[in-house]
Amino acid sequence: MDQKILLEARGVRKVFPGTVALDGVDLELRSGEIHALMGENGAGKSTFLNIITGSLHPDNGTICVNGEDVVFSSPMDAKRKGIAIVHQELSLFPEISVMENILVGITPSRYGLMNRRQMTEICDRYLRRFEVQFTLQTLVRDLSVSQQQIVEIVKALVTGAEVYIFDEPTSALSVEDASRLFVVLRELKAMGKGIVYVSHKFDEIFQLSDRISVLRDGRMIGTAPTNQLSSDDVIRMMVGRSLERIYPAKGNPSDQVILRVNDLNAGSKCRNVSFDLRQGEILGVFGLVGSGRTEIMRALTGIDMRTSGGVELRGKEVRIHSVQDSIRHGLYYLTEDRKQQGLFLSMSIRDNVSVTHLAALSKGGLLDRTQAANLSANVIRDLRVKSRSDQQLVGSLSGGNQQKVMIGKWLSLHPQVVILDEPTRGIDVGAKSEIHQLLRNLASSGIGVIVISSELPEIVGLSDRVLVIHNGTVAGVLSGDQVCDETIMEYASGLHATVAG
Template sequence: MSEQTPALRLENITKTFPGVKALDDVSFSVLPGEVHALMGENGAGKSTLMKVLGGLHQPDDGQIIVGEQPVRMASPLDAKSKGIVFIHQELSLADELTVAENIYLGELPRKRFGLVDWRRLYAQTNEILKRLNVSFDARALVGDLSIANQQMVEIARALTVDAKAVIFDEPTASLTDAEKVVLFDVISDLKSSGVGIIYISHRMEEIFKITDRISVLRDGAYRGTLETSKTNDEDITQLMIGRTLDLSRNLAHHDVGDVVLKVDNLSCGHLYENVSFEVRHGEVVGFYGLVGAGRTAIAETLFGLREPTAGRIYLDGQPTRIHSPADAIRRGISLVPEDRKAQGLVLGMNCRDNMTLPQVDDLKAGPFVAEGAEIAIFDQYRDRLDIRTPGWRQSVGNLSGGNQQKIVIGKWLSMHPNVLIVDEPTRGIDVGSKSEIHNLIRDLAGLGYAVIVISSEMPEVLHVSDRIVAMFSGKIMRTFTSEEVTEDNLIQAISGLSADKVA
C-alpha cells in the first residue's frame, strides 16, 4: 500500500487564527482504494485541516497535492472540480428544493437555450438513489425527509463526480443501523473503484470495522499513523488525548433519595404507549433503544413539546400537567436536546448569553439585563464544568462539540432543575470530552440531581446509568439495574424479544 502514489496529500500545512495556531506543520495522505480514519479530540484541528482542503481556509504554509499535481483550493466548488468531495456532518441542503436539485446544485443538466433538462436530471438522480437503496425518489422535497434520509442525500452528492477522494465527516450520526449498512456498502464500492476515503468519526467500533489506517491529530499537530489491524482503541485513545480513560461499567453504589418524577401509563399517539417509570434524587436512569423506539418523544413530552394522549405525570408525588417548555422549566424540568446546535444553542451568540438565555427576565435590573449577574453565572459554570473558552465573549459556534455541550448543560444547571434530561449527551463528541461528560453526569447524580440519559450507544448507557429502561417500538420492554444488565439481555429487550419487567 505504501508504494502507491497517494490520491491526496497535504504537506506541512500550517494555519493560524488570532491567538491560536490551529494547525502546526501537519502532513496527511490517503491512498487510492483506502479508507483512512482521521481522529482527534474536538479542537484537535481535524475540521480546520478539512476546511483547508475544501478551500474554505487558505493555509499560511504547506501545499495540497492531488495525485502528483500541486493544487490550490480556491473554494468548495474548486475542490469538487479537482475530485475532492465532502460529506458534511452538518447538513448543507436546501429544504425547499427537491432531492435532485440538491444533489446537482450548481451543475443541473441543460438543454438548448440553457433550460434545465428535468427528465435527465431525475433519471440521473434516481440511478444514484438506487445504489443507496433509499425509499424516496428524485422529486421528493428535502424538507419533507427525515434527518437520516437527508444525510443519504448528502452522501448521494459524492456519487455524481469522478472523485479522487471523498471525506465523510461523522456520516452515521443520524443513521439507523440499517442505513449504516447501506453507507458502509457505498464506501466499500468507492474503495473498490480506487477512490481514497477520509473517514472522520468518534465511533471506535466503526473505525475498526471499515478503515485501513488511522491518523491522529492532537492540539493542531500530527501525532502518528497506525494500521488499523495492528492497533486497538487504547493505543488510539492514548495518541488522541495523551492519557487513558475509564470506560468501565457503572457498578458504583451511592444513596438515592425520594422519587422526584413518576410517569404512569403515559401515551402519545403512535409514538409510545403505556409508558411507566420513575426517577429518584441521586439516580441516573438511562433510556436505550433503536431509532424510533420513542425515547426522544417521551423526553419532549416531559419538557412540554408534546401533549400526551393518555396517562399521568407526577412531580414530588403531585399530578402535574405540562403544556409548554415554560411550564416544564417552572416545574424544574430541563432538557439538553439531541441536536444541540439546532435546538440547544444560538450559535451566533456569545457563551454568556447562551448560558443565561432562559433566565434573562430574572436577571433584569429595571428594563436592562444585569450584565454583572450574567457574567457571574457564566464564570461559575465555566469553572464548575471546565468549559474551555478564551472568555464569555467567544461565539458558541467557535467552540468544540464537547464545550458546546457543556454550555447547554451549564445553562440548565444554572436554573437548579429537579430533573435533568440529557438526550444523546455525547453525539459528535470526541472520546476525551465524552469521558468528561460521563463523569459530569455521574457527579450530578452524586449531588442529588435526578437525571435521565437517552443514548444510542450501549457502552455509554452502561457506563453512566443506575437503571436502564429498554424500549422497543414505543413500549418499555424491561427495566434493568446496573448489576443485572448484560449486553445480551439488553439487546434482546430493545429487539422486542423480552417483555419481562424487573422491579
C-alpha cells in the same frame, strides 16, 4: 494493486487570533485506502478538513492532488478537483426537495434545461442503497435528522469524486443504515477511491480503516497501520494520557422516586408509557431509530402535545402542558440537535447562558452584565469549556465545547430532572469521558438524570437501569446483569413481550 497518492498535505499551518489551529500538519491519502483521522474536539480536525476542501486557506504549507500542487479558491474549486465531503453538521436546504438538494451544483441539463429523468435516475440509484422510506420530492424540512444525514451522504456520492471525506457520517444513523454505508465505503475503496474517515467511534475505525492518523493540539502526533494499533494506543495519542475508565463507576440508587410517569400517551410514537426515575441513578433510554424514544420525552416535557397521562415529581403530581410548565417545575429536555434547537451559534457563550436567566438578570429592561459575566464564568469553569473568553461565539467552539455550553446553561438553573438526548454525539473520547463523569456527579448530587442514546456502549457503560422503547411503548426496564448489548437489542427489536415499568 499499486496505490498512488491521491491527496497529500505538507506542512499545513493555520493561525487564528490567539490560536494556532494547525502547526505543520502532514497527511497522505492513497488510492484504495480508508484513512481514519482522529483527535479530540479542538485538535484541529475541522480546520484541516476545511483547508483540504477549499473552505479555508492555509497560512503555510502545500496541498497536492494527484501529484499537482493546488490552491483552492472555494469548495467548488475543490469539488472540481475531485474532492467531496460529507460534513458532520448538515448543510442542506430545508425548503427544497431531496432531489434538488442532492444535485445542487451538479444538476444535469440539456439546452440549459433540467433533465428531470436523468436527475431521478441518479438519485434513485444511490438512495435505494439505503432503503429509504421517503420520496425524492419530499422537502428536507420534513425529514428526521437521520434521514437528512443519508441525503447528505448521497449528495457526496453522486459527484463521482476521487477523494471522499466523511466527517462523523454515522452520528445520526441507525445501526442498519451505518452498515449500509460501510458496504458503500468498501465498494469505493475497491474502485480505487481514497477516503478520509473522521469518527470518534472506535469500533468503526478499527472495522473500516487501513491507517490511522491522530491530531492533537494542532499537530500530527503520528500515523500507523490500523492493525498495528490498539484502542489504548489511539487514546494515548489523542489525549496524551491513558483513560483508565471511559465510563465512571455505576451509582448507588436509592428507592426514592424523583420522577414517575403514568400511562403517557401522545400519538403512535408514545403509547401507554410508564416508568420511574430514582434518586442517585442514571436512567438510560434506548430504542432503534423510529421507536419513539425522543417523542416520548418531548411529550413528557410539553414540547409535543399529549393526549393523556400523569407526571409526579418527588411524589407530587404536576401539570405539564407546555415547555414553560416543564421549565417551571425544573424538568428540562436538552435536544439532540444543538445547532438548530439548542444554541444560538451567532451569539457569545455569555449570551447563550444569559438567555435562560433573562428575568433574573434584567432590571428596568436592561441586562445586568456583571451578573451575566459571573454566570457564564461559572459555566466555563464548572464544565471546563475550552474558549478564549465568554465573549467567544458559540458557533466557533468545537462540538464538545458547544455541548458543554448547552448543558451548562440549563444546569445553572438548578434543575430537578435533566433529560439529555444524544449528549455525546460527535464528541471525542476525552470530552465524552468528561461529560459522562459530569452526568454521574449530577445523579450523585440528587438531580434526576435521563440519557437517550443510540450508542449501545454508552447506554451499557453509563446507565444504572435502561428503559428500552419499541414501537412507541416500553418494551422493558432492565437492570443489573440485564444491562448488556444482547438483552437490550432483543427488547429493542420487539423479541421480548412488553413489560410494565
